[in-house]
Amino acid sequence: MGKKIFSGVQPTGNLHLGNYLGAIKNFVELNNVPTNECIFCVVDLHAITVKQDPKELKKNIRETVATFVASGIDPKKSIIFNQSGVAAHSEVAWILSCVARMGWLNRMTQFKEKAGKDKEKASIGLYSYPVLMAADILLYDATHVPVGDDQKQHLELCRDIAQKFNNDFGVEDFLKVPEPLIQKEFSRIMSLKDGSKKMSKSEISDLSRINLTDNEDQIINKIKKAKTDPLPMPKNIKDLEGRLEAQNLLGIFASLNNSTLESSTEKFAGKNFSEFKHELSELIVNKIIPISEEIKKLLNDYSHLDSILLDGVEKASKIASKKIKNIKEIVGF
């Protein structure tokens, strides 16, 4: 049987190689399996849990759609839509927030990281963010959710919420408990400047990430400046231990090349970093520049991108409205 896939990406700009290798590349593979039904959501409601400039947000929503399409997701095969276009997401998030427990949310590490020291000043939306994410997934009876490693905890919460709802209302198997699809290797791409930090949109230094809109010179320059260590390239996987930057760069190489960390490490064993970096930039340029050029082309035609979203909203609404009708009935509305 085919899988029902749901995943989301926040339209907060600067989509980078981590988003691509951790999530979007998988979306494309799942989209290409004929029996899968895939829904890819531009989660604009999640984006506003931290302050956004409205003009930038509008631009970033279109840029995210362009990135999906440029990477190879076919809007005729998969549904691509923006979350705020389907009101059921917000409604179901409210209902589920009455099922989820404070104690569960208090454990979420992403909130702790994003809220920082001054939790009192974080928005309530940032705190209840994972409940909205659960609503996204459960509205569509998704069986599988492809995400990067950082979303694992949110998915576990989603599973707990689904089970509690089913138990509380005595409706076994009504909300489908989804499986995470997280790659074993390369599910966490790290910063080019610090191998212990995740590559992130919000990192101030642009040198820390390869953006999917970077040009060839920018890519070459960023890889040249990427942090390494003074030793020659590791001889084998064991030799990689504790060498976070080498591990990350070799991981990027392996993932883009669809090979393993082991074989990539062997390929460059004992060589200089500069030689490896030369091949790595070449590989990134070959894989990313066609996507970046396609994104730019698509961004010249806003009406085409908007029509993809409108079409997606229509299709998603059809599915969501059936599910929310049943949810309301079960709750007693």
Ligand code: AMP
């Ligand atoms: P976001 O940009 O936070 O909406 O993330 C979109 C998707 O990219 C999610 O599935 C994340 O888990 C994934 N992702 C974000 N950053 C990274 C990273 N550095 N490495 C791997 N996956 C990532």
Ligand code: TRP
């Ligand atoms: N929270 C996810 C992230 O930041 C994005 C997201 C929102 C999502 N809703 C989702 C991912 C539903 C998978 C399924 O990456």
